[in-house]
Structures are given as structure tokens and as C-alpha cells.
Amino acid sequence: MSRYLLRQLLYVIPSVIGISIVLFTVLALAPGDPFEELATNPAIPAEVRANLRAKFGLDDPIYQRYFRWFGAMVQGDWGFSFASRVNVDDLILGRLPVTLFVIGSSLLLALVVALPVGVLAATRPYSVFDQIASTLALMGFALPTFCTGLLLILVFSIYLDWLPFVYRADISATGWRWYWEHFRQAIMPVAVLGFFQGASWTRYVRSAVLDVIRLDYVTTARSKGLAERVVVVKHVVRNAMIPVVTLVGLQLPAIFGGAIVTEQIFRVPGIGSLLITAILANDTPVIMAVTFVLSCLVIVINLLTDVLYGWLDPRISYR
Numbered sequence: 001m002s003r004y005l006l007r008q009l010l011y012v013i014p015s016v017i018g019i020s021i022v023l024f025t026v027l028a029l030a031p032g033d034p035f036e037e038l039a040t041n042p043a044i045p046a047e048v049r050a051n052l053r054a055k056f057g058l059d060d061p062i063y064q065r066y067f068r069w070f071g072a073m074v075q076g077d078w079g080f081s082f083a084s085r086v087n088v089d090d091l092i093l094g095r096l097p098v099t100l101f102v103i104g105s106s107l108l109l110a111l112v113v114a115l116p117v118g119v120l121a122a123t124r125p126y127s128v129f130d131q132i133a134s135t136l137a138l139m140g141f142a143l144p145t146f147c148t149g150l151l152l153i154l155v156f157s158i159y160l161d162w163l164p165f166v167y168r169a170d171i172s173a174t175g176w177r178w179y180w181e182h183f184r185q186a187i188m189p190v191a192v193l194g195f196f197q198g199a200s201w202t203r204y205v206r207s208a209v210l211d212v213i214r215l216d217y218v219t220t221a222r223s224k225g226l227a228e229r230v231v232v233v234k235h236v237v238r239n240a241m242i243p244v245v246t247l248v249g250l251q252l253p254a255i256f257g258g259a260i261v262t263e264q265i266f267r268v269p270g271i272g273s274l275l276i277t278a279i280l281a282n283d284t285p286v287i288m289a290v291t292f293v294l295s296c297l298v299i300v301i302n303l304l305t306d307v308l309y310g311w312l313d314p315r316i317s318y319r
Helices: 002-029 046-056 062-074 088-123 128-142 145-159 176-213 216-223 228-250 252-266 271-281 284-312 314-318
Strands: none
Touching: 002 062, 002 284, 062 284, 088 128, 088 176, 088 228, 088 252, 088 271, 088 284, 128 176, 145 176, 145 252, 176 228, 176 252, 216 228, 228 252, 228 284, 252 271, 252 284, 271 284
């Protein structure tokens, strides 16, 4: 397993470098100028604009700008925000915990929903429970996150007035009240992302369990007199999770994309809303840093997925 993990870590390095090259090239060739506002301001002399462009190296060749940017990123210098007038790393590190909390909680909720519902639906195929679960899963997967988000706001914030629909980071409460207020305002964004992914994963779990539960070794385990619960949990679920883990890993970019939309709906102060704000302001250093961080998060989670895949199927540790 250690050799397998080392090999996967070595694969991460060219992936990160390739992603950084693509991201930087696309953003460098994109239309727009971060100093466009200064160019249209008659009060700022042309010499000042030229000095700023020379200071940040915006007129240098793309390859020189890339090596300078990537070298600074590796050393921890993520640049300077043209719009916020602060360091980019301060902006990202201040918002990254909120995004990780929302995405992590939603993934946990999706697993809590998908695993038991999918397994129960597969062990009782074509029953009333299976039909209801399949219908709700199809509905949850078909509805986009912005639609369910607005629906939850309309019901729980406007009509019932139970939950706040704007995520506030500056809560003045202390003690347990502070934790409770953060929990209340996180319920709806976490539920939107969690149930959307849970609906999709429920269908995958059901299909995978149905494929495994008909295999010969499951019949053999039953013929030995093992309880049905032991057969399902020990012999069926673990082997059925192998394709599910693969599909979950492939869906991770969509999860981060949905998080960006959800953060905009509920005004969550995460890096998704920071990315939208930077795009609207043409703040290139922030856009490059945020997209690079999101890409690295996807790579890291895919690495964890590969490790989990190796734990589920120990045979790949020797390949």
C-alpha cells in the first residue's frame, strides 16, 4: 500500500503543473485588463499606468509571467489583489475554512443519505420503499441547486421565518450561542448541496449493490448460514462501494461548481463567492489563485479517493 500511495503522490506533481499551465495561459489570453479602470480615469497619468504595468510585469511574455507566478505561488506569495488592495493569500485563507466546512458537511450528509437508502432499496428491489426512494432520488438529481436553494429560502426563511437566508461571518454571539447561530445559517446551504449529491449517489449505490448481491460468493455466504445483515454489510456493501467511490471521485469538480452557485444564493463568504467577485472586477491575481486552489483541492480529494479505493480492493496495492 505504501508503494501505491507513493506512486499516486508522484502522479500529483505533473497534474498540478499541467493545471497551473492551462489556468495561467487561459487567463492570460482572456480579454480584459486589470487596470482598465485606471485607463479610463483621466485623473491618472499615463506614466503611472505604465509604471504599474511594468511593476506587475503585465507586458512581459507569457512564459516569463508564468514562471514568475508559479515560483511565487510555491514560495507562498500568491500575489496582490487589484480590487481589494490586500494580499491574495489573506483573502483565500480567510474564506477557505467556510468553503471546506460547507462542502465537507454536504458530502457527509450525502453519504449519510445515499448509503443506507441505496442499500435498503437494493435489498428490497421493486418494493414500495424502492420506488419511493428512486422517485425522490430522480427528482433531487433533476432539480438544480439554485432552484432548491431558492425554494428552501422561500419556505424556511420567508414563510416560516425559521432560518436566516444570508450567511453571516460576523456573528456577535459568544459561547454555545455562537455555534448555534453558525449551525442555523449553515443548514440550508449544506442541505442543498448534500441532498443534490445524495440523490445522485443513491442511484449509484443501489445499482452497485444490485450487481454484487446476485454474485455466486454472496449465495455461498448465505448457504453457510450467515445472517442476512452480515452478508449485506460484510460481503456486499464493501465490494459494491468500489465503483461508487470511483464515480464520486469523478463528480468532485461538479460538487465544487455547485458550491460556487450555492454560495452565491446564500451569500456564503467562501472562495466560491470570492471567485465570482473577482471575475466581475477582472481581478486576475485572485482568479488565478482561487482556480488553482480549487483545482488542487480536487486533486487532493481524488488522491484520497484512490487511497480509499486501495483499501476497499487490496489487490490494487500490488499493481
